[in-house]
Amino acid sequence: MARLYPDAHCELDFTSPLELLVATILSAQCTDKRVNLVTPKLFARYPSAADYASADREELEGLIRSTGFYRSKANSILGLGRKLCDEYGGEVPGDLDDLVRLPGVGRKTANVVLGNAFGVPGLTVDTHFGRLVRRFGWTEETDPVKVEHAIGGLFPPKDWTLLSHRLIWHGRRICHSRRPACGACELARWCPSFGEGPTDADAAAALVRNGPFS
């Protein structure tokens, strides 16, 4: 997979931790492409946390409407701006525990920001990530936090961020939720979930050992 996706990366457009944080909140149940359509105007209108804190709700909703769930997302961003100003001097904290306490920010979003804006290794366990690692036989867990810990034990931290992007890219392009394109998958021969492919426990380990992921 290192060969398949040598430079997998975050596809959200951003130039600062704050921009990435907001873009990631907007990306919930929405494609990155659509988020990137609205963020240029959004970031120009609200350059700082204080600008979000004092934003007009209706105007903010209008700017992010096409990303879906715009009312709750606007709520999160408004609260986010306030909390960043009140408790963090207007700066985005570079710490998982602090990030997760911000409105609209769960563990997945926090790890995206840590990994891509702060250079802190993090596994971003979203629906793709979880589905793939289960199909690969790397874990049976379904709880995202348990998945994160299980997979974290298989790879060194320095690989976590890139691994996350590679899994997500592969999930989007090939290993779909409904009809995975196993015929086009170069990993099928190692995949325990592939039709007549290897189903023994070694197959999962082979996927890790063969290093296509790290």
Next chain:
DNA sequence: ATCCCGAGGG
């Protein structure tokens, strides 16, 4: 478990 609430694909 359910709500939030938009767009595109099959």
Next chain:
DNA sequence: CCCTCTGGAT
């Protein structure tokens, strides 16, 4: 028309 899509909060 139904389903899905890089969630999070209640």
